[in-house]
Amino acid sequence: MTKRSRRASKLTRAECEEIHSVYYVAKGLGCGAIGKKIGLSKSSVSRNFKKYDLPLRSNIEATQLSNRKWSDRDIEKIYQNEHINKKMTFEAISKVHEISPAQFSARCAKLGLKARSKAEATECFWAKREPEIRKIYEQYIHDAKPVDEIACELDCSISQVYRCFKHFEYQMKSLRGSNLTDDDVSQIVKLNAEEQAPREIEENLGISSSTVRNVLKKLGIEPRKHEEAVNLALRRGRDKNRKSINANIKFEFFEQMTPQLAWFLGAVCSDGSIGFNYGPNKITCSFSLASIDKDFVDKLGMLVGLSPSKSASSTSSKPIWTLRCSNKLFVGHLEELGVSNNKSSSVTIPEAIPPELIRHFIRGYFEGDGCVSKTCKGTLKFSLSSKSEKLIRSVAEVLFEQAGIGICGKRRSLSHVSSPNCPCLTVYKRSVKDSDLVMYVISSSSLEMLEKLYCYLYQNVDEAYRMNRKFNVFKKALGSL
CATH class of the missing domain: 3.10.28.10 (Homing endonucleases)
Structure with a gap:
């Protein structure tokens, strides 16, 4: 049994009759308004009244009572003074005048009084908060209070405080989420120019990798492509436990047509393939070439810097040796030389190969x-x-x-x-x-x-x-x- 249902079951007949007499009959409040005053839901109040056979108004009677209590002139006055002039929401108006937001909205709609659009409501929200946020910003910019203390006083997160500052385009003392000095920023730029990844910079400077990325983005420095970053890291001995198949690819092999490259393309057109996997966030390119002849695969792998892997064959007792990689640049070179996806029925001698x-x-x-x-x-x-x-x-x-x-x-x-x-x-x-x-x-x-x-x-x-x-x-x- 929930807390609310236990509270409802404790109401005695005498309590229900008193509530019904004081609020429902004398003051003309509805079940929802009564529930807010005594800490119950609208349905709980209604069920208790029915439980002890206390009379309830019909929908028509409730509407007529509301209309007598709030005339059209009253609604128009409240709408103009509080919704338009004071920028109050319907919910805030309902708390002041003890009329539900839905009922007030329905009365306004009947009189042709339009509520603010979402954009207008957002603008009003920020307009009302501007004096408060400006005061907070002055405390922040003059070092009277740190951001974490301001967030604690407002019972919100630090990021919410920064978002408020950002909305009014207030100048920050430092990059968001950090206490970086000019020297820290210059060190980040220097290490990035030395081809260090954000994680390496984090280890060297003690600044989180996400902050490093934010600094580089703020300065307009484009991040390296994933394949390039992986290869740079592996060449410096990073991620030694990671068995990357892209670490030693010889991209210079594709720069000039040679007898070896022509031979490699012939093997790819017979036993190789390229493919593309279209994911929700990125496109993955893949290359593979398989043969039961290990010597053949080893020689092809030596040309491009790939090592063969061994797997069992479903049709032969001999194992299959495969060259594979997922590298956009590698696949791009093959496409430029005339190797296409789903090539088996359309492959021909590449035009890039001289006679x-x-x-x-x-x-x-x-x-x-x-x-x-x-x-x-x-x-x-x-x-x-x-x-x-x-x-x-x-x-x-x-x-x-x-x-x-x-x-x-x-x-x-x-x-x-x-x-x-x-x-x-x-x-x-x-x-x-x-x-x-x-x-x-x-x-x-x-x-x-x-x-x-x-x-x-x-x-x-x-x-x-x-x-x-x-x-x-x-x-x-x-x-x-």
Whole structure:
């Protein structure tokens, strides 16, 4: 049982009859007004009257009584003198004249007297408080009282006192929330210029990181981007327990097109991906590249400064090795070079790669999605597949133009999509079993073409920039024929 209900149950018949007689009948007060005087709710007063069969006025009688008590002229007078002239609210008026705010508002609306808008009410509130706040500010600015003592006297928080000062645009002695001197501010600016983070400045100067950020913001100094701040901190040995994968990224690798970069882009277009996660407050960029060949992933990781992580595969007994990072600048470089999100069906040879370096891109793509093996008849077969018809057609054209690799015979299959007179390797369209997925494939079993392909992909290529597993299979198979 609540405090209010216990109070209501203690009213005896004699108490209820006295309250009913003195307040309800003699003074004409309503149940709500009576409840305010005796410390009960309106419903509690009404229930007690009903409990002891004390008569209550109907709604019509209550309205008529109120209208007799407060005439239209009285309402207009109160409205003009107190609401307009004295800037009092309806609630304040109701306490003075013992009329509920809702009832006074309804009477004013009936007479066409409009209440103040929210903006006008706010303006009146501050206008009434200005003398009080000015007096407080004078105590603050002349060091008569500190802000915490003023807040204690007003029974409010320190931030509320500062908000009052800010509303009237009063000048502060120091930055809000701090007792910083000019020397403190200069030290903060100096350490920030030395690429220290707010938390490091907090440790060095004993000033909270939030205050440091406020000082820099007040001075118009732009904060560093998150990725830049993280990398700077990690290079100085900060957050050693944090296993950041962004700490050693080699962004300079993307500045100039090289054979190594072309090879890396080929591998990314086959086994890699970029993505964007749109959160409520920020967009997270991500990159990943996965393969079962650890040597291949290690070499790619060395180029860009990423270390592979190991995970179990759901389709193979061999583990999967993955390069991954969430870095906006890293993903931005890949986008500028032609790698796009959801690339699998639309990927093509990036325009940023000059013709003389395309063979390195094709080598990277082949080492991801290509295959070379011996058939059951003992012949050697090469194939390269992709969901992107445009990419496969482009690779077939480049192989013909730069390496002289083309068809050696008639196109007998009906599944090809190449034009009849095209001399390039035939592009076949294949449907994946039990799936709607469509793949485009080029292949060849001609020994002459395979030898040309081997020389085109691997001639004068350092071991550090190739997948040894496929290279060795290719070399061994050609040597055994």
